[in-house]
Amino acid sequence: MEVTRRDLLKGSAALIVAASTGRAVSAADDPLPSWNEGSSKKTILDFVQRTTTRGSADFVSVEQRIATFDQDGTLWVEHPMYTQVVYCLERVPAVVKAKPELANVEPFQTVLTGNREAIAKLPVPDLLKVLAATLTGMSVDQFEAETNKWLDEARDPRWKRKFTDLTYAPMLEVLTFMRTKGYKTYIVTGGGQDFVRQYAEKTYGIPVEQVVGTAGGTTFGYDKTGKPFLTKDPKLLLNDNNAGKPEGIHMMIGRRPFAAFGNSTGDRQMLEYAKAGKGERLAMLLLHDDAEREYAYGPAQGLPDSRIGTFTQALYDEAKSKGWVVISMKNDWKRVLS
Amino acid sequence: MEVTRRDLLKGSAALIVAASTGRAVSAADDPLPSWNEGSSKKTILDFVQRTTTRGSADFVSVEQRIATFDQDGTLWVEHPMYTQVVYCLERVPAVVKAKPELANVEPFQTVLTGNREAIAKLPVPDLLKVLAATLTGMSVDQFEAETNKWLDEARDPRWKRKFTDLTYAPMLEVLTFMRTKGYKTYIVTGGGQDFVRQYAEKTYGIPVEQVVGTAGGTTFGYDKTGKPFLTKDPKLLLNDNNAGKPEGIHMMIGRRPFAAFGNSTGDRQMLEYAKAGKGERLAMLLLHDDAEREYAYGPAQGLPDSRIGTFTQALYDEAKSKGWVVISMKNDWKRVLS
Numbered sequence: 001m002e003v004t005r006r007d008l009l010k011g012s013a014a015l016i017v018a019a020s021t022g023r024a025v026s027a028a029d030d031p032l033p034s035w036n037e038g039s040s041k042k043t044i045l046d047f048v049q050r051t052t053t054r055g056s057a058d059f060v061s062v063e064q065r066i067a068t069f070d071q072d073g074t075l076w077v078e079h080p081m082y083t084q085v086v087y088c089l090e091r092v093p094a095v096v097k098a099k100p101e102l103a104n105v106e107p108f109q110t111v112l113t114g115n116r117e118a119i120a121k122l123p124v125p126d127l128l129k130v131l132a133a134t135l136t137g138m139s140v141d142q143f144e145a146e147t148n149k150w151l152d153e154a155r156d157p158r159w160k161r162k163f164t165d166l167t168y169a170p171m172l173e174v175l176t177f178m179r180t181k182g183y184k185t186y187i188v189t190g191g192g193q194d195f196v197r198q199y200a201e202k203t204y205g206i207p208v209e210q211v212v213g214t215a216g217g218t219t220f221g222y223d224k225t226g227k228p229f230l231t232k233d234p235k236l237l238l239n240d241n242n243a244g245k246p247e248g249i250h251m252m253i254g255r256r257p258f259a260a261f262g263n264s265t266g267d268r269q270m271l272e273y274a275k276a277g278k279g280e281r282l283a284m285l286l287l288h289d290d291a292e293r294e295y296a297y298g299p300a301q302g303l304p305d306s307r308i309g310t311f312t313q314a315l316y317d318e319a320k321s322k323g324w325v326v327i328s329m330k331n332d333w334k335r336v337l338s
Numbered sequence: 339m340e341v342t343r344r345d346l347l348k349g350s351a352a353l354i355v356a357a358s359t360g361r362a363v364s365a366a367d368d369p370l371p372s373w374n375e376g377s378s379k380k381t382i383l384d385f386v387q388r389t390t391t392r393g394s395a396d397f398v399s400v401e402q403r404i405a406t407f408d409q410d411g412t413l414w415v416e417h418p419m420y421t422q423v424v425y426c427l428e429r430v431p432a433v434v435k436a437k438p439e440l441a442n443v444e445p446f447q448t449v450l451t452g453n454r455e456a457i458a459k460l461p462v463p464d465l466l467k468v469l470a471a472t473l474t475g476m477s478v479d480q481f482e483a484e485t486n487k488w489l490d491e492a493r494d495p496r497w498k499r500k501f502t503d504l505t506y507a508p509m510l511e512v513l514t515f516m517r518t519k520g521y522k523t524y525i526v527t528g529g530g531q532d533f534v535r536q537y538a539e540k541t542y543g544i545p546v547e548q549v550v551g552t553a554g555g556t557t558f559g560y561d562k563t564g565k566p567f568l569t570k571d572p573k574l575l576l577n578d579n580n581a582g583k584p585e586g587i588h589m590m591i592g593r594r595p596f597a598a599f600g601n602s603t604g605d606r607q608m609l610e611y612a613k614a615g616k617g618e619r620l621a622m623l624l625l626h627d628d629a630e631r632e633y634a635y636g637p638a639q640g641l642p643d644s645r646i647g648t649f650t651q652a653l654y655d656e657a658k659s660k661g662w663v664v665i666s667m668k669n670d671w672k673r674v675l676s
Binding site for chain 1: 401478522531532535539545546547549553555556557558565566567568575576581584585588589590591592593607610611614
């Protein structure tokens with residue numbers, strides 16, 4: 001049976017039947033068909049089984065079933081550059097067209113050359129200037145129109161596919177499986193909350209109100225006709241990375257997750273926070289060790305850090321010592337992209 | 339038939355049957371039995387009917403059905419003082435016991451006298467000092483324990499009931515009715531998000547993740563055993579009043595509400611924002627004009643502003659000119675408290 005994106009998102013009929021009748025999942029209605037048999041897959045199935053079966057010592061009531069997922073590198077491809085950063089860089093010509101005085105000012109001058117090596121070397125404060133210029137200063141509606149147009153037209157250079165197609169089939173299966181079992185699935189991303197919200201529903205089946213991300217403020221005002229609208233501000237309200245992830249989860253959700261998935265040091269505190277709660281908790285990290293089907297990166301893979309969160313040896317050691325599961329893309333996944 | 343709190347929250351069997359079979363609501367299964375017949379009640383019923391009936395020109399898809407409710411003075415009694423302010427004032431002795439040096443420092447000295455008139459005259463910056471001292475500087479878990487103990491023990495001086503019992507029966511019916519019709523109901527309050535989250539589920543049937551309120555930051559850290567925890571900070575992240583309401587809605591929900599309910603100038607921008615969206619939208623304001631069964635207040639009632647949001651003449655005029663519905667507690671409600 002060919003599993004389509006729609007199946008992955010909506011859950012196959014077999015999966016729904018299995019869930020509603022409560023019978024054990026057999027090979028024929030495996031909720032995680034893109035996973036190889038092994039301890040990673042078994043851990044997910046066991047965790048969900050134990051926390052959602054009434055009478056189990058680890059049973060969790062439906063309203064408490066919260067699962068949080070990092071996005072970049074956990075649900076979709078983040079290498080060699082975060083998709084949102086690609087968006088911001090490609091928006092620069094339009095920004096400079098509207099404000100020609102920026103053409104000879106750094107970092108815009110460098111970005112306009114299109115020289116990838118030079119762009120990759122821009123210092124972080126310069127990169128933040130590009131993000132501020134391309135993500136703020138417009139109305140929420142205008143931002144929505146611009147990002148949706150880009151997401152529709154832009155293509156990843158390696159796979160020649162839309163960026164929103166570069167999701168991991170095994171992770172879409174986990175999202176659907178957990179939702180079928182009553183879990184509320186959240187994205188908790190270092191990426192921009194407003195950016196990810198544009199495609200989260202269609203791409204992951206996650207509604208906008210379940211996207212927690214790095215967020216700037218907005219300012220309420222009125223247009224000339226007296227109609228109210230919101231403008232996106234450069235003021236940072238939530239830096240949803242590292243300690244900001246559990247802080248953001250408290251702010252936006254108000255419950256400690258029972259399961260958390262990540263792939264880098266930026267997810268460490270979220271996983272620690274989830275695991276520190278009472279009862280059975282699940283913490284998983286995805287290791288990018290598949291140079292053929294996707295990428296192998298991070299210091300352990302001998303590839304230089306390219307501004308993206310890294311899976312360090314220290315993180316690996318913490319995972320092993322605390323009972324977090326490290327998912328090997330190469331060994332645990334039958335299929336990578338959806 | 340005596341309608342209990344449980345009925346109000348969970349929806350009566352009749353209501354659920356009516357919703358699932360799609361037949362017209364008759365007097366026998368009126369979803370709003372605590373409302374007198376009249377234009378306010380009719381407006382709510384018509385709005386919900388039009389936006390949730392497939393084929394209707396005003397049909398709204400389930401994922402977009404967002405309704406936001408102010409809390410103080412809209413869902414429960416706010417007069418003569420916000421419940422959370424009562425909590426903060428009553429916490430002062432415990433705070434001073436832990437930090438005896440505060441006993442001779444204002445505003446704590448005045449609060450400790452228990453002199454209501456003097457306390458009522460404290461300037462706003464002093465009141466904010468009391469809020470900061472009683473709502474921040476402790477762990478999230480400690481705050482939860484303290485507020486729950488107080489909510490369980492404290493009694494309103496007029497009705498001798500728990501504060502969480504002082505909810506409006508007609509509004510609980512609206513919450514339940516809208517949820518039964520697929521609306522996701524949110525509290526959007528100027529009150530403290532963490533405070534309201536302690537009782538929102540039990541009191542209103544609204545889960546913690548659907549409470550948007552004034553929110554301070556938290557700081558992630560570790561205790562001596564290495565266990566992570568969050569500490570409540572005095573740093574303000576969201577002032578969820580006035581323009582802060584639509585800004586908070588964008589931050590926390592990411593969708594424009596189709597229906598919004600409030601009772602004061604602090605709700606004005608939220609109602610404007612809701613009404614400015616495309617399609618059929620509902621904006622309602624509750625007027626406290628029932629001195630017998632509850633209170634009559636605001637400048638229009640000749641009662642001085644007592645630090646609470648006011649229903650000004652300007653707000654009333656805006657409501658009338660923009661087609662917002664003004665609910666008269668005295669005339670529209672058969673029953674007030676639940």
